[in-house]
């Protein structure tokens with residue numbers, strides 16, 4: 431019989447995150463969390479499973495996610511075959527649902543929230559692009575444009591600065607439904623002329639949603655050169671109000687020394703956006719996966735879901751990409767202490783002062799380990815970079831142990847009640 435080892439292989443596009451990588455993820459996420467909290471954001475934990483319907487109604491049918499990237503699940507044994515679940519591909523739709531379903535606007539007067547967790551998209555795995563990846567997201571509900579946009583940009587730039595990551599901020603305004611309609615009417619015929627050069631997906635988009643073509647990674651390689659020639663600048667179509675808001679946002683960024691580049695074709699990949707949109711990019715990753723954080727306003731979506739809430743904006747960080755490019759991480763200093771036993775007779779006694787050790791600031795306790803020679807135990811503690819080793823042997827009769835300082839290579843007999851004074 432041929433034994434298949436498939437069951438021991440991980441699924442394509444997902445990763446096993448080993449301890450050193452997990453530690454980096456947490457340091458990055460802790461940095462994001464600290465900064466978000468300092469702007470009054472509160473954490474929410476979103477479910478991983480949502481109804482397929484949620485995304486069909488919010489993201490837009492011509493978006494990459496809805497067209498081809500969703501992991502759908504049919505719950506086993508459920509009678510209603512129409513009920514399909516999805517492993518969430520992003521966080522905004524879920525948090526809008528959470529906001530409405532739990533009536534968050536009546537609980538909190540400041541509606542600023544953040545979340546962290548895995549997202550799932552069926553796409554071609556490559557550097558910086560996975561099928562299971564992690565996002566940290568921030569969302570602000572019920573705060574009008576300009577101020578809330580500025581807070582999101584400021585917060586995102588602070589996170590990147592704290593992590594020492596060089597970035598470029600690209601911004602645009604895609605206007606409200608009205609200005610977008612005018613733009614689409616003007617841009618449609620111009621793109622029609624370039625039909626022969628468009629990829630198959632964009633050919634479909636041409637009739638359904640021409641703006642989405644600007645989000646195509648392949649067509650934009652040549653189309654970006656045509657923008658000025660073809661006069662495809664959405665900013666020229668902004669209505670008076672959208673233009674005023676956009677100008678004020680630019681002014682606020684300038685006053686606060688936040689550098690940016692305006693990109694007239696930046697439309698973002700999801701239909702729910704309106705007005706101010708942005709991407710924080712890096713040149714530290716490959717060209718196609720160079721966006722570290724992206725977001726914008728989605729006033730239209732939130733007011734559709736909850737008529738009393740007129741405004742919303744937010745951003746999501748790709749944590750995997752941040753971890754990939756981060757240069758310097760503030761590592762938490764710990765004091766590792768090994769507990770060795772001269773022989774197995776001292777095994778139980780060696781557990782008796784663990785509480786004492788836990789009182790030591792940032793202590794990490796390793797051992798005791800049964801059935802190993804003292805030499806073998808010391809080797810493990812050395813490999814683990816323990817600063818101290820406590821050796822439990824005959825001295826326990828007098829409530830004493832040997833404390834060895836591995837770094838200084840000195841050892842002393844110490845009363846168990848005084849361990850905390852010796853180990854620091």
Ligand code: ATP
Pocket residue numbers: 520551553558559560561562563564565698699718719720721722723724725746747748749750751
């Ligand atoms: P991209 O243009 O790279 O496909 P996107 O527009 O699909 O990104 P968003 O939906 O805006 O991405 O998600 C916000 C951030 O999440 C991205 O800027 C990126 O850092 C990260 N991200 C998105 N998809 C993936 C993925 N498959 N693997 C890893 N990170 C991802």
Ligand code: MG
Pocket residue numbers: 494699
């Ligand atoms: Mg994508």
